[in-house]
Amino acid sequence: MSPESAPFQQVLSAYRSAVRAKDVEAFLAIYADDVQVFDMWGAWSLRGIETWRSMATEWFASLGDEYVVVEADEVEATVAGDLAVGHAFLRYTGYSAQGQRLRSLDNRITVAMRRTEGAWKIFHEHTSAPIDHATTKAVLQRDGG
Amino acid sequence: MSPESAPFQQVLSAYRSAVRAKDVEAFLAIYADDVQVFDMWGAWSLRGIETWRSMATEWFASLGDEYVVVEADEVEATVAGDLAVGHAFLRYTGYSAQGQRLRSLDNRITVAMRRTEGAWKIFHEHTSAPIDHATTKAVLQRDGG
Numbered sequence: 640m641s642p643e644s645a646p647f648q649q650v651l652s653a654y655r656s657a658v659r660a661k662d663v664e665a666f667l668a669i670y671a672d673d674v675q676v677f678d679m680w681g682a683w684s685l686r687g688i689e690t691w692r693s694m695a696t697e698w699f700a701s702l703g704d705e706y707v708v709v710e711a712d713e714v715e716a717t718v719a720g721d722l723a724v725g726h727a728f729l730r731y732t733g734y735s736a737q738g739q740r741l742r743s744l745d746n747r748i749t750v751a752m753r754r755t756e757g758a759w760k761i762f763h764e765h766t767s768a769p770i771d772h773a774t775t776k777a778v779l780q781r782d783g784g
Numbered sequence: 785m786s787p788e789s790a791p792f793q794q795v796l797s798a799y800r801s802a803v804r805a806k807d808v809e810a811f812l813a814i815y816a817d818d819v820q821v822f823d824m825w826g827a828w829s830l831r832g833i834e835t836w837r838s839m840a841t842e843w844f845a846s847l848g849d850e851y852v853v854v855e856a857d858e859v860e861a862t863v864a865g866d867l868a869v870g871h872a873f874l875r876y877t878g879y880s881a882q883g884q885r886l887r888s889l890d891n892r893i894t895v896a897m898r899r900t901e902g903a904w905k906i907f908h909e910h911t912s913a914p915i916d917h918a919t920t921k922a923v924l925q926r927d928g929g
Contacts, residue, residue: 640866640898675860677871677892681914683926684858684873684892713829715820717896717907719867721785724896726822726908728829747822747829749894749910751862751869753785762862763871765894767912769826770922777915777922781828 640719646752646759647716647725655709658731661699667692671753671762679746679766679777704736721754728781729766744768745781785864791897791904792861792870800854803876806844812837816898816907824891824911824922849881866899873926874911889913890926 650669657666667688676685678694685691709731716725732743751763768777795814802811812833821830823839830836854876861870877888896908913922 675871677894677912677914679912679915680917683890683914683923717867717898719865722862722864722867722869724867724869724908726820726910745828747910749822749896749908751894751896753862763869763894765871765892765910765912767822767824767910768915769822769828770824770913772825775922775924777920778828779920 640717642715643718643723644714644716644725646718646723646754647714647727647750650725650750650752650759650761651711651714651727655711658699658707658709661702661706663692663695663699666695666699669759669761670764671755671760673762674760675763677763677765677767679768702733705741706734706736708732708734723752723754723759725750725752730781744779785862787860788863788868789859789861789870791863791868791899792859792872792895795870795895795897795904795906796856796859796872800856803852803854806847806851808837808840808844811840811844814904814906815909816900816905818907819905820908822908822910822912824913847878850886851879851881853877853879868897868899868904870895870897875926889924 653669672688712728714727726749729748730745733741746766746768749765750761752759752761768779798814817833857873859872871894874893875890878886891911894910895906897904897906913924
C-alpha cells in the first residue's frame, strides 16, 4: 500500500477528455459495470453502468453546443494491489460554443477503483459539496470564485 | 482484492459506540493522525486528527444531555492487503436524556481505511447528502421519513 496518484490521474485525464468531448462511450469506459455512485445531485445512490449511462447522456445533451472544462486540484490517491482510492477537488467551467466562460461550480470527489486486465475502472464514486448549516444550501464555489 | 465488509463493520461499530457515549477519545481512535475529511457540513476539507478532534468535541458538547444513535444501511466494502474502502447510508437519530426521539437525519458515507499494526483506521472520509437541483438545498432524509 502506497501513496500513488498515477492511476487516479490517468482516470481523471480520461474523465476530463470525455466531458470536454461530451463523449458518452469514452466517459463510461472509465467506470465498472457494477459502479455505484453517491452523486452530488438528486438521488441518494445510482447503481449500474446503464443508470450511469442515462445520467451522462442527459448531462451531455443538456449542454447543447456549450462545453465543460474540468480542472482537478489537490489530487491524492493510495494504491494496494488492484485496489486504489483517490480524492480531489474538481472545478467544472461551462463555455459557450464561441469559447466564452459562462459559469463554474466546484465539487469534491472520492473514487474507489479496481484494476481489471490492466485497466483502472471506478466502481464507487462519491461527489458532493459541503452544506451550510444555517440555510442547508450547498456551497457550490470552493473559494467564492 | 475482495468484497469484505468486516473491517468497515468493525469501524462502524466503534463509531456508533463512540457517538452514543459522546466519547471523543474513542471516536478519534478509529481515525489516522493524517485523516482528511470531506465533511457534509461547513468546510470543503478538514485535515489532521487535531482538526477532527475539534469537530468531535464541539459536536458532542452541542448535544448537552441528549444523545445520538447511529444506524447503518447498505454497508459494503472492499479490501486489498492493508487498504479497504467502504460505503454506507447512515441515519443519526437524536434522543432526549429521557429517551424521547427528537429528530433524525441521513447521510452517505465513504471511507478509505488502512491497517496499521493490526488496527483499521480511517484516513479519508467523505460524507454528504444529495442536493436538490431546483433549490440547491440538501436532502436530509433518504426516504422522506
